[in-house]
Amino acid sequence: xxxxxxxxxxxxxxSELTSFVxxxxxxxxxxxxxxxxxxxxxTGSGGAGKTRLALRAAADLTRSLADGAWLVALxxxxxxxxxxxxxxxxxGLPDVSSRWSLxxxxxxxxxxxxxxxxxxxxxxxDGAAGLAGTLLRSxxxxxxxxxxxxxxxxxxxxxxxxxPLSLPEVIGSSSPGQIAGSDAVALFVERAAxxxxxxxxxxxxAASVLQVCARLEGMPLALELxxxxxxxxSVDQLLAGxxxxxxxxxxxxxxxxxxxxxxEATLDWSHSLLSVQQRRTWARLSVFAGGFGAEAAEAxxxxxxxxxxxxxxxxxxxxxxxxxxxxxxxxxxxxSMLETxxxxxxxxxxxxxxxxxxxxxHRDWVAGLAQATSTFDDTNPQxxxxxxRERDNLWSALEHCNRQPxxxxxxxxxxxxxxxxxxxxxxxxxxRRYIESLLPLTEPDSQVxxxxxxxxxxxxxxxxxxxxxxxxxxxxxxxAGVLHSANVACWAAGALLLTAFVQGKREGVSELCRSMLETxxxxxxxxxARHYTCQHWLDEDRIDEVIEMGEAGVAICKKVxxxxxxxxxxxxLGEARRRRGELPxxxxxxxxxxxxxxxxxxxxGVATLTETLAWVASDERDDARAATLLGCxxxxxxxxxxxxLAPYLPPHRACEDGVRERLGEAQYxxxxxxxxxxxxxxAVDYVLGQAEPKLAPASATTAPVLSRRELExxxxxxxxxxxxxxxxxxxxxxxxVETHVTNMLNKLGINSRTQxxxxxx
Amino acid sequence: MTALTLFMVEQRLRITDSxxxxxxxxxxxxxxxxxxxxxxxxxxxxxxxxGPGRLLSRFEALNAEGVRIVCESSQAPLTSLEAAxxxxxxx
Numbered sequence: 101x102x103x104x105x106x107x108x109x110x111x112x113x114x115s116e117l118t119s120f121v122x123x124x125x126x127x128x129x130x131x132x133x134x135x136x137x138x139x140x141x142x143t144g145s146g147g148a149g150k151t152r153l154a155l156r157a158a159a160d161l162t163r164s165l166a167d168g169a170w171l172v173a174l175x176x177x178x179x180x181x182x183x184x185x186x187x188x189x190x191x192g193l194p195d196v197s198s199r200w201s202l203x204x205x206x207x208x209x210x211x212x213x214x215x216x217x218x219x220x221x222x223x224x225x226d227g228a229a230g231l232a233g234t235l236l237r238s239x240x241x242x243x244x245x246x247x248x249x250x251x252x253x254x255x256x257x258x259x260x261x262x263x264p265l266s267l268p269e270v271i272g273s274s275s276p277g278q279i280a281g282s283d284a285v286a287l288f289v290e291r292a293a294x295x296x297x298x299x300x301x302x303x304x305x306a307a308s309v310l311q312v313c314a315r316l317e318g319m320p321l322a323l324e325l326x327x328x329x330x331x332x333x334s335v336d337q338l339l340a341g342x343x344x345x346x347x348x349x350x351x352x353x354x355x356x357x358x359x360x361x362x363x364e365a366t367l368d369w370s371h372s373l374l375s376v377q378q379r380r381t382w383a384r385l386s387v388f389a390g391g392f393g394a395e396a397a398e399a400x401x402x403x404x405x406x407x408x409x410x411x412x413x414x415x416x417x418x419x420x421x422x423x424x425x426x427x428x429x430x431x432x433x434x435x436s437m438l439e440t441x442x443x444x445x446x447x448x449x450x451x452x453x454x455x456x457x458x459x460x461x462h463r464d465w466v467a468g469l470a471q472a473t474s475t476f477d478d479t480n481p482q483x484x485x486x487x488x489r490e491r492d493n494l495w496s497a498l499e500h501c502n503r504q505p506x507x508x509x510x511x512x513x514x515x516x517x518x519x520x521x522x523x524x525x526x527x528x529x530x531x532r533r534y535i536e537s538l539l540p541l542t543e544p545d546s547q548v549x550x551x552x553x554x555x556x557x558x559x560x561x562x563x564x565x566x567x568x569x570x571x572x573x574x575x576x577x578x579x580a581g582v583l584h585s586a587n588v589a590c591w592a593a594g595a596l597l598l599t600a601f602v603q604g605k606r607e608g609v610s611e612l613c614r615s616m617l618e619t620x621x622x623x624x625x626x627x628x629a630r631h632y633t634c635q636h637w638l639d640e641d642r643i644d645e646v647i648e649m650g651e652a653g654v655a656i657c658k659k660v661x662x663x664x665x666x667x668x669x670x671x672x673l674g675e676a677r678r679r680r681g682e683l684p685x686x687x688x689x690x691x692x693x694x695x696x697x698x699x700x701x702x703x704x705g706v707a708t709l710t711e712t713l714a715w716v717a718s719d720e721r722d723d724a725r726a727a728t729l730l731g732c733x734x735x736x737x738x739x740x741x742x743x744x745l746a747p748y749l750p751p752h753r754a755c756e757d758g759v760r761e762r763l764g765e766a767q768y769x770x771x772x773x774x775x776x777x778x779x780x781x782x783a784v785d786y787v788l789g790q791a792e793p794k795l796a797p798a799s800a801t802t803a804p805v806l807s808r809r810e811l812e813x814x815x816x817x818x819x820x821x822x823x824x825x826x827x828x829x830x831x832x833x834x835x836x837v838e839t840h841v842t843n844m845l846n847k848l849g850i851n852s853r854t855q856x857x858x859x860x861x
Numbered sequence: 862m863t864a865l866t867l868f869m870v871e872q873r874l875r876i877t878d879s880x881x882x883x884x885x886x887x888x889x890x891x892x893x894x895x896x897x898x899x900x901x902x903x904x905x906x907x908x909x910x911x912g913p914g915r916l917l918s919r920f921e922a923l924n925a926e927g928v929r930i931v932c933e934s935s936q937a938p939l940t941s942l943e944a945a946x947x948x949x950x951x952x
Contacts, residue, residue, distance in 0.1 A: 184936045202887070202936045203880040229894060230934030234887045253894055533938050564875065565914070 111168030112190055113159050113217075117425060120156050121290055122265055122283025123149075130157040130260060134215070134243055137258040138236050141221075141246040144262035146440035147321030147363040150247040151219050153262055158217050158245060164830070166812070167212040175220040175439040176389035176492035178499055180227030185527040187216065187231070189491060195526035196704050197741035198563035202231060204741035206238040211809055213241040213830070220439050221248035229254050240836065241809060264318035268310060276306045284318035285309060291327035295420075299330065308335040315342050315362075321440060322366035328422045329373065341369055367444045370421065377406055379448070381414045382423055386445030387458040390492025391427070391436035399465045400458065434489075459500050463507070466490070466497035467514050474517035480663040481699045484521055488701075494518075498534055508541035509548045516555040520664040523562060524702035526740075532559035550579040550588045557595035561602045564743075569599040590619040590629075597632040604747055609636050622656050627665045630656070634672040638679075639747075646676040667696035667705050671712055678716050686716045691788060698784050706780075707736035710787050711748060718755045724771040726759045731775020732783040739780050813840045818857040865901065865921040868928045869945040872916045872937045881909060881916075887935040888918065894934075895927050902927040919945070 130153065133140050142150045158169040172190040174183065184201040188194070197204045216235075221228040229252040232244050236256075246252060251259045265283035279285050280301050288309060293299045301309060312335065316322040329338055342365075371379055384401040385392070392400075394415060398408040406414075415435060418424040423441055427434045437445065449455050469490060473483040487494060494514070501511030515522075515535050522531045535556045542549035553576040561569035573595035580588035593616040600609050613633040620626030630653030637646045650673040657666035670693030677686035690713045697705030714729035730752075737744060744752055760768045778786060816826045823837040830837070844856060876884065885907060892904040905919040916937075920928045925942055932939050 180933050181936060181938050198875055200874050200876050200880055200884065200937055203876070203883060206883070226891065226894070226930050226934040227936070230887055230891055231936060233890045234883055234935070237886060238883060253898065254890070529938075565873075567913075 110165075111162055112170050112192070113155055113162070114171065114427070116155075116159075117427075118294075119290060120152065121287040123153055123156070126153060126260075126262065127157055127160070130154075130245075131160060133258055133260060134161065134245065137256070138242065139232055139244045139246070139252075139254065139257045141248055141251050141257055141259050142262050143248060143251055143259055145264075145319070145363065146249060146443075147319050147438075148262050148264055149320040150262045151438075152320070154217050154219065154245050154247050158215055161215060165213050165215050166830075167214045169215040169217060171217045171219060173219050173390065173492075174224055174228065175442070176496065177224065178496070180224050181533070182495060182527075182530060183224060183227045183231050185530055188527065190216075194524065194701070194703050194740050195530075196523070196528045196562070197526075198529070198565070199741050201527070201529060202234045206235050207741060208739070209235060209239040209242055211241065212239070213809070214239075215243045215245060218244060218246040221246050221252060222250055225250060225252055228252055265320055265323070267314055267318050276301045276303060279306060279310050282313070282318075284313040284316075284323060287320060288313055288323045288327050291324050292330045295328050295331040305335045308339050312339050312342065315339070316366060317362045319363055319366070321438060322363055324422050325366050325370045328420065329370075331420070341373075342366070344369075363440065364444075367441070370423065371444075371448070374421065374423075375417075377410065378414055378417055378421070378423075380406065380452070381411070382418060382445045383448040383452055384445075384454065384458050385418075385424070385435075385437065386442045386449055387455075387462045388493055389496035390490075391434045392493070393432050393434050395432075396465060396490075396493075397435070399468075400461045456504075459504070462493070463497045463500055463510055463514075466494055467510060467517075469494075470514045470517040473521055474519075480661060484524065484700050487518065487521055488525060502534065502537060502541075508538045511538050512542065512548050512552045512555070516551050519555055519558060520700075522559065524664065524697075524700050524705065528559055528563055532556060532563060535559065545579050545582045547579075547583060547585065547588060550576045550583070550585075551591065553579070554591040554595045558598055561595070561598045564602070566599045566603045569595065569602070573599055586619045587625075590616050590625050594625065594628050594632070597636075601632070601635055601747060602745065606636070606639065622659075624660065624662060624665075627653055627656050627660065627662055627669075631665050631669050631672070634669060634676075638672055638676060641679075643676050643680055647673065650676065663696040663700055664702065664705075667693045667700075667702065667709065669693075670696065671705075671709050674709075674716070675712050678712070678719060681719075683716055683720050687713065687720075690716065694784065694787050703736055703740050703780060704742060706784060706787075707733050707740075707742070708748070710736060710783065711744065711752060713787060715751055715755045718759050721762070723759045723763045724767070726755065727763060727768050727771035728775040729787070730756060730759070731772040732778055732786060733775070734772075735776050735778055736780055736783055810840050810844050813837060814844055814856055814860050817841065817853050818860040820857075865903065865923060866925075867905075867945045867947055868920045868922055868925060868942060870918045870920065870928060870932055870942050871940040872918070872932065873914060873940045874916050874937055875914045876909065876916065881907075884916075884935055884937065888931060891931040891934040892920070895931060900927045900930075902931050904931070915940075 130140065130142070134157070142154055144150050155171065162169045170190050172187050174186060177183065177186055184205055185195055187205055193208065195201065218228055218232070225248065228246065232246070232252060233254055235242055236244065251257060265287055267284050268279040268282045285301065289299065289301050312326060313323065316326060326338060326342065333341070371382070374382065381401055385397060387400065388396070394412055397415060398411045402408040402411055415424060419426050419435070424435045424437060427436065449458060469487050473487045498511055498514060501507040501514065512535070515531060522528060535552055538552055539549070539556065542552055553572040557569040557572035557576065560566070560572060573592055576592035576595060577589060580592050593612040597609065597612050597616070613629060613636055616629035617626065617633060620629040630649050634646045634650045634653065637649065650669050653669045654666055654673070657669065670689050674686045674690035674693065677689060690709050693709045694706055697709060710729055711733040714726050714733060717726035717729055763771065775783065812830065813826055816829060821829065823841065826837045841853070841856070888904045892902045895902045901923050903921040905921060907916055907918040909916050918932070920931070922928045925944070929939065929942055932942070
């Protein structure tokens with residue numbers, strides 16, 4: 101089994117596929133504005149180049165941002181309640197907390213110096229404004245750069261209109277020397293040279309190039325779509341084609357309206373130059389949200405008239421025409437469309453009368469992925485990653501099932517098939533809300549309803565709402581009785597067992613375990629039954645039976661390839677061995693569990709196992725390591741905003757008290773702080789014995805805690821920088837630096853910068 | 862002048878005191894934002910039931926849709942949104 105490499109990232113900005121042309125003044129202005137404002141919105145027409153400009157500005161600023169710049173693409177999202185999830189996802193964080201999502205996110209970002217690029221906000225203005233307002237209020241170092249056709253409409257928001265690219269100041273002139281300096285001409289010529297090697301601006305084509313740029317009003321997307329046509333057309337032919345589209349009778353428009361019309365007409369014209377098959381594929385591909393791979397395109401967009409074998413060629417042609425973008429950084433390659441291009445395709449899909457049919461095919465493709473993820477085999481990590489890459493498509497299909505009459509069963513099937521995936525990577529609140537929203541759409545006393553109830557029960561219990569979980573589980577069990585279905589009863593028992601575990605209840609648990617074991621056999625449900633049975637017997641101190649049952653469970657997990665449950669059983673087995681005093685064996689089992697959970701990027705699971713490993717280290721009297729592991733486990737839980745579950749609290753406290761007593765308070769805190777300071781990846785490396793903790797400064801044992809930002813500023817003070825110099829270096833205001841310095845002096849009980857510098861040294 | 866309707870919203874949340882302050886600020890901001898563009902929504906206040914984790918908020922608005930937008934912009938889903946009747950203490 102491959103071990104996932106722990107790594108930390110400082111940003112997720114995509115690499116640029118083509119050169120960035122012009123915009124020097126706008127770029128400088130945006131970067132300047134971001135030093136004085138915390139919310140900057142780039143507004144402008146679709147196709148004006150807002151996203152490209154924002155990404156370039158963010159990339160230029162990355163070096164001054166300790167925690168990076170992160171792109172949050174909102175175009176694939178329709179539901180405003182999924183915006184927070186989009187940010188979590190962009191940051192690479194699982195969202196499995198039961199807390200208010202925005203608060204969990206603001207806790208994560210509170211001390212980070214981050215730039216969030218919220219791209220394509222126009223269809224989610226209120227949700228984006230709500231998120232921005234709350235985050236900016238609680239995260240003093242956060243800056244937001246939004247792109248939208250309209251401003252968010254918030255107090256304190258600075259708006260910067262992104263105009264089309266500049267045209268030559270003297271439109272009448274067609275001298276290459278005079279027009280080459282304009283951004284619009286420069287972009288057109290550069291893109292033309294990419295499709296027609298050797299193309300350059302000269303006396304023979306300058307007048308036509310100028311007219312093309314003027315006709316297209318300097319709109320970057322329109323210029324790019326037009327320039328790629330030079331592969332088969334001369335500039336004059338291109339101009340003639342554009343004139344036919346753009347000079348439609350009565351089309352006398354000005355300003356933004358004119359630019360929108362220009363963009364539409366350019367897209368119409370690009371569309372008209374494609375083959376029937378390419379046009380149809382463009383329309384059909386618009387059903388994807390957030391990109392797709394070639395296999396997905398074949399599955400969703402092909403039919404008798406367009407066999408799957410034709411799709412790769414059509415995709416290549418659409419890339420050549422700049423309708424599609426191919427991301428070269430990913431294997432297998434992924435394709436996507438700019439939002440303006442995708443929306444155009446969606447309109448065409450409606451005109452073809454194929455929208456519902458394509459949505460159904462898209463849903464079937466997502467259901468297939470979900471089914472693959474729920475199938476237990478040794479590809480768990482890959483299938484988890486595959487569905488994670490397609491999460492925009494996943495949510496788009498789920499929303500379709502919720503909106504479209506008669507599709508609720510399909511929605512339940514997709515959501516329920518992915519239960520382990522949601523448990524590991526979230527977003528738990530959103531998927532719980534989703535599955536509960538389907539409940540009224542299901543047939544009473546049906547198997548579909550029971551499955552929805554069981555899934556909702558599991559998520560409710562995982563979100564610390566065991567009362568609702570129990571109610572859902574009991575209703576599912578009642579339906580199992582109505583249907584006389586042992587399988588449904590088995591699912592319901594699983595839901596009720598999780599509820600009982602979270603609540604610390606023992607009543608009725610033995611019976612539920614027994615019935616689940618009988619029905620589950622050696623299937624995935626049987627493995628889950630063994631896991632709950634082990635947990636129950638551990639509560640009853642039936643250690644020998646736990647070990648026997650747990651080892652059988654792990655063997656079946658290995659046979660069927662279930663890493664998720666295997667990690668959980670290994671935790672229980674490790675704890676059983678610990679209680680028996682077999683500490684090296686306990687440690688080996690727990691580390692195996694960490695490898696399983698880490699392979700799935702299941703941070704909740706890794707946190708639980710790390711906690712148990714701390715108890716083992718404490719029993720071994722390796723107290724410093726135990727304290728560091730307690731810190732690691734806390735850090736892992738904090739990173740996903742989840743508490744330690746109630747059943748784990750008594751052994752946690754016993755471990756903490758014992759280690760603290762033996763080490764003494766100062767040494768305990770120092771060792772624990774080493775764990776707390778680790779990132780999730782560092783914590784996993786440490787747990788697996790692949791890294792030693794970094795030594796904390798000696799003063800850390802007694803010094804009052806300074807925040808990461810305060811320490812950063814303290815070091816710069818020690819280097820002799822003034823507040824103003826620190827403000828420039830750290831990309832924050834002078835006043836913020838003053839506030840941090842004052843706070844540090846207060847915390848440390850000192851009263852001068854010199855003393856602060858000495859403290860750092 | 863168009864009459865405003867009283868609405869009661871329930872949101873299911875486990876939330877601390879400081880988070881309540883943050884959430885309340887988000888609701889106030891969103892109400893003001895909608896009102897500024899002509900979709901009158903007035904946030905009147907909330908009551909939090911810590912035991913079951915239920916937040917009950919009162920709004921006056923022209924329609925339920927405005928209230929829904931305000932609540933959803935706080936990224937906290939609604940459990941219910943209903944027109945309500947206020948029963949002040951009789952004189």
